[in-house]
Amino acid sequence: MKYLLSVLLGAVCYGILSTIVVTAYGEGYGLGEVVGSQLLVGFVLAWGLVLFTKIREKRRSKSSGGNLEKAQQQAKLTWKQRLFLMAAGTPTAVTGLLYYQSLKYIPNSLAIILLFQFTWIGVLIHSVSKRKRPNGIVFLTLAVLFGGTLLAAGIIEQGLAKFNWIGVVLGLLSAVSYSLFILLSGKAVPSVHPAYRSGWMITGGMLLVFALFPPHFLFNGMLGGNLLVFGFLLGLFGAFIPPVLFAVGVPHIGEGMTGILGASELPVAVMLSSVVLHEHVSMLQWMGVVLVMLGVALPELFKRVRRASSNYAMKSA
Template identity: 65%
Template sequence: MKYRLTVLLGAVCYGVLSTIVTKAYGQGFELGEVVGSQLMTGCLLAWALSAYLGWKRKRKGSEGPGKLEDSSGIRLSWKQRGILLAAGTPTAVTGLLYYQSLHYVPNSLAILLLFQFTWMGTLIQAIGQRKRPSGTTVLTLAVLLGGTVLAAGILDQGAGSFSGRGVAFGLAAALSYSLFIWVSGKAAPAVHPASRSAWMITGGMLLVFLLFPPSFLVDGTLWEGLLPFGLLLGLFGAFLPPLLFAIGVPRIGEGLTGILGAAELPVAVLLSAIVLHEHVSTWQWAGILLVLLGVALPELVRRTSRQANAATG
């Protein structure tokens, strides 16, 4: 239960990001300032944790494999560092595309578009393995697509009421996030999660600073209202979720993680309704429930099949 709650908390952290970004835009801050401050504070937090755990390990000694105190016990080669830096760049791309979509579409729709990474990841895996998706996977994709149509409010408002540019940015963010999930699992898996997270966030930060030079560090913008948004986004977006997932996912498995990770969706839509006062219709709530069902469907089918095999065996 402890590790399930850890993963659930990580998903909830992701769910609050779009509301914070929308508020930052309302204060007049730009895309590069928002994403740059997020990754900068997340990077500082990640390196502080890695340094603390390394100091603690040297002071008390290693307490065995799998313990959080083992951080920095492996000496990384420059090749491993380069791989982790590169693996972190899709995180920055996802943030840039996702936050840009919030300029054009409502918060509740932006999170739904990002959530399309669920079926995009399945297709990427099928293409990479050159293996046709199973019947359960096809059914899941159909349920997710139907739920997205309802949750996006197309039945209420019509497809023509949405910005094509915003939808394109949101779907591109979903594709980038799918690639990040696929790449991150293959990047230096033997390295401790705290160290992996620190190097990957650094890679994302360097890319954002290359695209958007961090003038907010010298022109006073950071101290004129940007810092609180950067701290919140860095904490809930760049630091806590990767750490919480790194702790919980190995303990509960990817199937259950997918179900618990879906908590991001209702949290984001609920905050949109409460904090941003966006209207969410009954059809949209029904679509959200359908999307959650689609995420949970593969795991439910697998468990049902396992129980049936155990009963007959």
Template identity: 70%
Template sequence: MKYLLSVLIGASSYGVLSTIVVLAYGQGYQLGEVVGTQLLTGCILAWLLAIYTGWKERSRTSVKSSNRSNRSPQLTWKQRLLLMLAGTPSAITGLLYYHSLRYIPASLAIVLLFQFTWISVLVQAVSKRQRPNGMTLLTLVLLLGGTLFAAGLMEQKTGEFPMIGIALGLLSAISYTLFILFSGKAIPSVHPAYRSAWMITGGLVLVFILFPPQFLFNGMLWSPLLLFGFLLGLFGAFIPPVLFAIGVPHIGGGMAGILGAAELPVAVLLSSFVLHEQVTPLQWGGVIIVLLGVMLPELHRRRIRGVEYSS
């Protein structure tokens, strides 16, 4: 149960981000300042965890043996660079997703971001040159249909949504798909704490290149921006990777995907109660359909296993 709760809390943490960003925009802060402070605080927290992890590993090694062969291998600079590059899609996702919140409601932005579920299936099918099976196609239909309802497209005219906001939301889904693809293949043998630290560092460097961190020198960092950045770094760049690293190896990727869907209702719920965005019953129905689409493949796989075991 504790591993299930670990992944559930980590996924729910992602759902908090859009509400915090909208509140930061309401205080007059800009995109580069919001994302920059998020990655800066997340990077500091990640490196503190990596340093603590290294200290524990050295202590354990020194107790067992002083033999150098028992110590954890050191990362080469090539490996560090690869991890930093693998972390850049995460920063791009944040930039696109947060920028879309300038034009569209948070409840719509999270639904568009959630399209990474079927985009990742499409990328996998193309890369492996395998046609999706019937269950996968049914899942895609549910996800796309649920999106139409959850986004409110069935109740409002398409022209009421700025196309730039919708485009940014969909692009954030594509970049998040790339992040999932790259992060799973980039030096998987390295301890999760070190991988997270170097990947967040790569994202931070990219953001600071695109948006020079003037807030570090003009005194703005010590305004409420620091609180917004700390909350975004805590809930977006630190808590989810740590809790996923703890829980996913024990519950499996399929169940993690189901629990990861908790991000969507949390984001919509907060946008309704905190930001006072109007979320209709039809939109909530769309959210439920999207969640069913995410859960369906794993439930089907577990049913097949149950039949095989019983036979």
């Protein structure tokens, strides 16, 4: 359960981001500045966590009389592993770039539903990689989630004709990139402590963004304004907390379940759009939010019902 909650909380953090980004755009900041400041803050926080983890492991090893050399060996990474983790972190940066750019062309609600397509893309990737067909529960869950997102994003009421197709393509590409991030976050050197993995993954994403968008904001005084506030919020809830939580949970629950639990970011984003951005959210959209939450809970509900049935059958026998 703790691994399920870890991934769920990581996805909730992602649901906060779009509201912060729209607010930052409203104050005149650009894509490179928003994503660059986000990953810079995430980089500082991630390596701060690495330092804290090292100090804690040393103290724990000394107090318990354990083998300090063993703990240091576990934290040690070869350069090949570091480069692999950095490469695995680039989809996080790419997802941010594509998703945040799509918000310039299409409404927040549509951008969210396009990013949300990572649910079935993730299940598809998981099924192909494992050469295993999803079971009926997964199909039912995805059907409920898809129906809920259509309602929650307002697609049924507004239609697609008036939306900018550049934004639509960018949103779909962000879903593909997000699916790759979920896949790689579980595969990239899972034996290493999540703090060390997250540090190198965020480093890879930051270097990619800085290569595409040179960080002029570091020298032109822009950080002295609200950009630092936006960067801190985006870095905390986008570049730091979710990768750490995903690094903890994904290796234990798998990419397919991760994709389903990740749906929780949609209702969070819709609620924040209504409360913070004062966007109109209709009754149909709120019904969609409820359906999405039901879809997120379905796999665990089925497990509990099946477990209760099995226990009852064993007691009856």
